[in-house]
Amino acid sequence: MGSLILGVEALAFLEKEGFPVLRSFLATSEDDAAGKAAEIGFPVTLKLSSPDVIHKTEADGIRVSLRDESEVRQGFRQIVGTFTTDQPKKRLDGVMVQAQGGGIEVIVGMASDEQFGPVLMFGLGGIFVEAMKDVSFRLIPMEAYDAKDMMEELKGYQVLKSPRSGYVDLPAVQNLLLGISQFITRHPEIREMDLNPVFVSSHGARICDARIMVL
């Protein structure tokens, strides 16, 4: 069936492969969380880290825009408290402390199709992918042109282009897509992957969360 790589571990793997990720650490205690937050610099985000939980929001496992140590400590206590009370049977790895991301959310993903083999997906995040299924696919490997073309194919492409969104570093997104295509070619053991969300802004693209299934 293969195994799942999640959260901090997945981000570390991607960073090692040269991809831009938000700085992230796993904290196993309140003191640890406070120390990691100071090391990253405020504001930070806290996220529940459990192999048994897919939707962290539904488990009340996310705190964003924490501005100082006391907010981080309080957030840690709340997340762990809620989780151990509500879901005593589930495993807890700790809480991820992550640099606060910003910009437009996009999703980059990969799947293995029975007929086509490895395929790459790109879409706008949040409601665009959930409700409107506004995503585009390309076969892996692909060329630089395809990376650009699969962005332009989205109905919501104007969201990325609109001045209201602020300047979005589209070449950085294009590089990320192309890089992921090459990464998957180098790692045929990867069967499925979600990079969701990836934040894109004028500062480039930053992978915020990742799930990887390897054989």
Added chain:
Amino acid sequence: MNEKLVQVFSPGSIAVIGASNSFDKLGYHVMKSLAGNYHGKIFPINPKSDRIWNLASYPSLEAVPGDVHLVVIAVPARMVPDTLHACGRKGVRGAVLITAGFREIEDDGGRVLEEEIKEIAGQYGLPIIGPNTFGFVNLSSGVNASFTSEFSRIERGGVALISQSGGICHLCGFLAIEQRIAMSKLMSLGNRCNVDFPEVLTHLVEKDSSTRVIALYIEGLDDPRRLLDAAKSLRGRKPIIVYKAGKSEKGDSASRFHTGSLAGNHAIWKGALRQAGILEVTGTEELLDTAKAIDSCSLPGGTRMAVLSGQAGPGMIASDALEPAGLKLSRFSEATQRRINDLLPPIAIRTNPVDMGPAWYDPKNIIAILKAVIDDEHTDGVIFLAMYASANLNLAEGMVEYMKAAHPFQKPVIACFTAPPGIWDEPIGALDRKKGVAILPTPERAVQAMANLWKVSFLSNGRG
């Protein structure tokens, strides 16, 4: 394979195995398609008759004197393996296997039999079109190797339609006759024993000078990358358009990944076709309209369109259709506008969309306006709309006269000429597909075909 296919599609001689004089046999209908139509040698094969369709017939393929290039096989499935061995021994170049009852049937025996014939074909290096096909029609060289003789009525032209389904060939083939679409090839690949889309695609691009546009109808392929890789390696040489059926398939609902659950078969096809430089169309009308436009017109260099209409309403709906299709109204240069103003009195709207109503009785001026907008450097193509009214009876014939001396248009012109049956039929036939003009039934379809011409132009040339 490629060399053999040249002889398969333009054979100097054809044997029909299972040829028959009785209407209830497919071998009868294959003979009907060939006799009196095909100019090479025809050898009917049937152990029980001497003459079939008034031609000398032979008891077996071995008994045929001389070379046989193509065989058309219409015998029961169980007899096919022996028949193919006979073809191999005779050294035929290829076979059309009309017989059904192979892997398309529920009974597992069909799949086993198909494996067997595949092996025999491999043994002799024998290309097989089918099994489970109506055959093929090569209009460019006057070969109707199918069981539907009426396909020979399709005009000869540049559209090759290659289909996974014989039914779609019948749907599109008869519409082609009705809508003056001119074809080079019409073919169903059936179960694709060893002649599949990539082989035919390569043949049509590299070896078939009569084909200008390749239209594919695809239901599903075991190895789609083979077709896509072939298309990629041939990119920019001939436009390829695809109508892909089977859109209802969803992604993997069991996947716990967003990507996996969204990666439906059609969603991937859509991206993969675009990646291979292939235009995807989503209906029969769009497939045929687009193929006809590509076969008839120059490709546009951009998206700026002139709309010329004899009546305001059709011009308005054509203009409305431009933007959603990715096109826009062009803004004429001053010189062009002056020229139009000279040709039209000021009682009409003379800016784009141009109301040509006041010139309606003067085909010479209509042609002059058309030429002026085509020469305009800010215009990439023209939508031309003419509805019949009793008073403009002579318009279409007048246009035919003036078009005789005209040079072919270097920009696409897609037109609607609408009249009661029998009134403008002849001039419409004389204008359609000549000098860079394609005629389609409605303004919206004209605009959609124009938009697809632009997409084809972009897919072939625009890759940065």
